Amino acid sequence: MAYLHRAIIDTIPSYKQGKPAPKTPGLTAYKISSNENPYEPLASVKQAIVDKAVGRMNRYPDMRGTAVVERLADQFGVKPENVVLGCGSTEVITQLVNLVAGPGDEVVYPWRSxxxxxIIVANAGATSVKVPNRPDGSHDIDAMIAAVxxxxxxxxxxxxxxxxxxxxxxxxxxxxxxxxPKDVLVLFDEAYIQFNTAADTNVAMDLFREYxxxxxxxxxxxxYGLAGLRIGYGIAPADVIDGMRKVAIPFGVTEIAQTAALASMDAYDELDERVKALVAERARVVAALRAQGWEFPEPYANFFWLPIGERTDEAAEHFVKAALSVRVFSGEGIRISIGEHEANDRVISVCADLKRLGF
Ligand SMILES: Cc1ncc(COP(=O)(O)O)c(C=O)c1O
Structure with missing residues (x-):
């Protein structure tokens, strides 16, 4: 049907969700295409949802998520006026772009990222300025500065x-x-920061206190493993948070999500053990792949990147045959999440097969 709409929408690529695990007879399938946490939710988090939130589904949530905001403010040593919630950090990023950029404005970011x-920038009607990463996959900061x-x-x-x-x-x-310039905002997207073990990594909250x-x-x-509940947060100067709240989806963060977030913060030590276990699994996979002869950037999140190049699609078929869904960027490479132990074993074995085939 032809219907009247904003022409810009026709130029926006649809977001491609990581594929579900492929079904292969005789093999347990694993989804390692969306950088999710493979652990099932903590019993204490599930219980908190049942005890405190499920019975209140007929009510709107606290729009500001006051309890979560206060808890986060305390954790980061800022004021509640410096914290905003969103339906995942995707919505937090969307709030910020909608606040600062419109037609004629530019948003500079690294690519790939x-x-x-x-999608968010185009939706705001603004222009993306994509700065290619260095050959090792890291941000080219000099080129980003030059793009401003x-x-x-x-x-x-x-x-x-x-x-x-x-x-x-x-x-x-x-x-x-x-x-x-001090009046241009810089967003530090730290969706995976808890997995970053690099000795020289930036910690954005340290800079937040200086700029x-x-x-x-x-x-x-x-x-924290709550991908399905959709809750993320932004920390910013109070006047920026004010603006972000104006463009936020009203009542977007459910009470179930807020309750789960609070219960997760109570269970920080338990969750930290899981993060450490995933980091250890990452090290195990990386060591095995390096021993096979693979060259790829040292990973610091709960996933790694195989820059396969032209033969990416061909390599991807081998993962599908092994009942593994991975994230394929045709002609560039494959992103693989660190998943269940058995899923990681299978990744190692598929990668060994690929090496034998000359990849
Ligand atoms: C770099 C980055 N930022 C933000 C997000 C958003 O995650 P969520 O909206 O689930 O918080 C993702 C999710 O994949 C991501 O990869």
Whole structure:
């Protein structure tokens, strides 16, 4: 049907969700295409949802998520006025872009990076300025600085970067902040920060205390394993948070999500053990693949990047045959999440087969 709509929508790529695990007779299938946490929710989190939130589904949630906001403010040593919630950090990023950028404005970010950035920027009617990563998959900070001009309304960095899993060094982050005008906001997307073990990594909250133009986005989806409940948060100067609240989806973060977030913060030690176990699994997979002769960026998130290049689609078929869904970027490479122990074993075995086939 022909219907009247904004022409810009026709130029926006649809977000491609990680494929479900392929069904293969005789094999347990694993979905390692969306950087999810393979552990099932903590019993204490499920219980809190049942005890406190399920019986209140006829009521709207607290629109500001006051209890979660206060708890996060306390955790990060900021005021509640510095914290906003969103339906996942995807919505937090969307709030920020909608707040600062419109037609004629530019948003500078590294590429490849999170697939949602171009969609969010185009939806706002603004222009994406994609700065190619260095050959090792890390942000090219000098090129990003060079891309900033009088039309720039926002700069995004992603630490660790999806899909290359590279870490942003503190030196690079400081170089960027020193070069950017103080009235242009810089978003530090730290969706996977809990997995970043790089000794020289930037910690955006440290810079937040030094610069007036920093926004930090984090999420309960990854390390906390609440991807299905959709809750993330932004930390920013109070006037920026005010603006973000104006463009937020009203009542977007459910009471179930808020309750689960609070219960997860109560269970921080238990969740931290899981993060450590995933980091150990990552090290195991990386060591096995390096021994097979694979070269790829040292990963610092709960996934790694195989820059296979032209033969990416061909390689991807081998993962599907092994009942593994991975994230395929045709002609570029494959992003593989660290999943269940058996899923990781199977990844190692598929990669060994690929090496034998000359990949
Ligand atoms: C880099 C990055 N930022 C943000 C997100 C958003 O996650 P969520 O909306 O679940 O918080 C993702 C999810 O994949 C991501 O990869």
């Amino acid at each position: 999170f697939e949602a950035y171009p 001009n009088e039309r720039t309304r926002l700069i995004i960095v992603n630490n660790p970067n999806n899909p290359t899993s590279t870490s942003l060094s503190d030196a690079d982050a400081r170089k960027l902040m020193a070069a950017v 007036p133009n920093i926004v930090v986005a984090q999420t309960f989806s990854k390390a």
